[in-house]
Amino acid sequence: MAKYIVKKSGPLKGEVSISGAKNAVLPLMAATLLNEQECVIRSVPHLRDVQVMKEILESLGATIEEQAPGEYCIKAENIVTTEAPYELVNKMRASFLVMGPLLGRKGVARIPLPGGCAIGARPIDLHLKGFKALGAIVTIHEEGSYAYVEAAAGPQGLIGDRIYLDFPSVGATENIIMAAVLAEGTTFIENAAEEPEIVDLANFLNKMGAKIKGAGTDTIKIEGVKSLHNVRHTVIPDRIETGTFMLAAAITRGAIHIENAVPDHVKPVIAKLRECGVRIEVGDEDIIVRGDLGPLTSTDIKTLPYPGFPTDMQSPFMAFLTVCDGKSTVIETVFENRFMHVSQLNKMGASIETAGNKASVKGNARLRGSEVMATDLRAGAAMVLAGLVAEGTTEISEIYHIERGYENFIEKFAKLGANIKRVE
Numbered sequence: 001m002a003k004y005i006v007k008k009s010g011p012l013k014g015e016v017s018i019s020g021a022k023n024a025v026l027p028l029m030a031a032t033l034l035n036e037q038e039c040v041i042r043s044v045p046h047l048r049d050v051q052v053m054k055e056i057l058e059s060l061g062a063t064i065e066e067q068a069p070g071e072y073c074i075k076a077e078n079i080v081t082t083e084a085p086y087e088l089v090n091k092m093r094a095s096f097l098v099m100g101p102l103l104g105r106k107g108v109a110r111i112p113l114p115g116g117c118a119i120g121a122r123p124i125d126l127h128l129k130g131f132k133a134l135g136a137i138v139t140i141h142e143e144g145s146y147a148y149v150e151a152a153a154g155p156q157g158l159i160g161d162r163i164y165l166d167f168p169s170v171g172a173t174e175n176i177i178m179a180a181v182l183a184e185g186t187t188f189i190e191n192a193a194e195e196p197e198i199v200d201l202a203n204f205l206n207k208m209g210a211k212i213k214g215a216g217t218d219t220i221k222i223e224g225v226k227s228l229h230n231v232r233h234t235v236i237p238d239r240i241e242t243g244t245f246m247l248a249a250a251i252t253r254g255a256i257h258i259e260n261a262v263p264d265h266v267k268p269v270i271a272k273l274r275e276c277g278v279r280i281e282v283g284d285e286d287i288i289v290r291g292d293l294g295p296l297t298s299t300d301i302k303t304l305p306y307p308g309f310p311t312d313m314q315s316p317f318m319a320f321l322t323v324c325d326g327k328s329t330v331i332e333t334v335f336e337n338r339f340m341h342v343s344q345l346n347k348m349g350a351s352i353e354t355a356g357n358k359a360s361v362k363g364n365a366r367l368r369g370s371e372v373m374a375t376d377l378r379a380g381a382a383m384v385l386a387g388l389v390a391e392g393t394t395e396i397s398e399i400y401h402i403e404r405g406y407e408n409f410i411e412k413f414a415k416l417g418a419n420i421k422r423v424e
């Protein structure tokens with residue numbers, strides 16, 4: 001099993017360029033299923049999740065060519081099946097994003113639920129609520145250890161309607177937008193997610209001829225169109241990767257110049273780091289982060305849908321708070337069970353107590369190198385950040401999680417002076 005070996009490193013310094021956003025590129029790739037013409041997507045990061053989505057699209061009949069590094073040409077002229085394979089869908093929750101476009105284009109789709117019905121049904125209820133509102137008949141079937149969602153539109157295809165999301169789910173908003181693009185009439189999504197990745201998806205779809213307004217606000221209007229045309233699009237920079245390198249500068253008391261970033265997308269992270277005493281200068285497309293200019297103090301964070309503090313930054317930020325001066329509180333409101341990294345940080349000498357969705361971080365921890373696990377993608381980044389300032393050596397296992405979502409992670413950290421390597 002591959003591991004990362006991280007040794008205590010000095011202040012990280014230098015420049016880093018941010019890759020295309022994982023959470024933007026996955027829905028963009030799914031959206032190509034709506035289009036018979038050619039879709040060119042640039043700045044596609046080389047990630048495991050992207051590879052999984054590529055294989056799913058290919059299994060459905062799309063052809064995909066990487067015509068230059070990070071430039072994918074995807075053509076879904078012929079959809080050969082409307083059923084996605086379990087072995088691929090099972091690897092990644094975002095696979096479910098192919099359901100909306102398949103249903104919109106072909107009127108039917110059959111997608112497995114990773115993990116089966118019992119735990120699977122609830123977290124996609126809002127996606128299904130949207131498909132049903134557009135007139136699809138949605139059923140869940142169990143087949144041995146798998147469960148599938150089947151959706152079928154009526155003879156006239158999907159028909160636009162008004163959909164209220166009980167929670168502004170990112171994936172449900174994306175799936176419903178994609179289902180509605182070719183539907184008859186107009187769809188409104190209320191209490192929609194406002195994340196930058198939603199805006200990127202709407203921009204991509206509008207460039208290919210869709211009529212979507214209001215992306216980035218809580219009400220999105222989609223007027224159905226008959227067909228779509230060729231498109232070229234560059235993926236937005238990854239705001240979670242941006243935040244991770246901001247924290248790398250902060251926790252190591254270094255100075256990092258982050259290029260190819262959208263400062264507006266990381267406003268809550270900038271605000272919270274400033275509260276902790278980190279100096280941040282913001283340009284049009286770059287951010288300079290200085291953690292070397294004074295004491296670092298505690299703060300409280302509460303995760304929320306965008307534009308609130310991102311849940312994906314919660315664990316890396318918590319790693320940082322363990323070494324700040326004073327007590328911090330972290331409240332997770334987006335996901336129910338997202339404190340798995342706490343036990344790993346405590347193993348490294350942190351003092352964090354949890355009660356429900358609240359964690360109390362004591363601060364001023366003297367972290368020490370340990371054997372820890374990347375319990376999920378962002379928790380893996382948290383372990384690396386902690387390892388950079390821990391005494392001795394930190395061995396991080398289960399790093400495939402990290403490689404699902406961070407492009408050239410080791411190389412980028414090493415270039416900034418981190419003592420980190422990957423071993424088999």
Ligand code: UD1
Pocket residue numbers: 022023024026093094122123124125126127128167168169170171172193197311312334335336
């Ligand atoms: C996306 C991101 C993920 C991020 C999350 C929240 C991608 C590929 N992943 O995930 O990195 O952490 O947004 O910012 O973009 N929920 C339901 N029913 C539903 C859908 C969601 O109850 O039908 C719940 C989920 O269980 C969770 C919350 O809503 O508690 C947020 O989920 P959602 O916004 O849908 O996240 P994802 O799109 O899965």
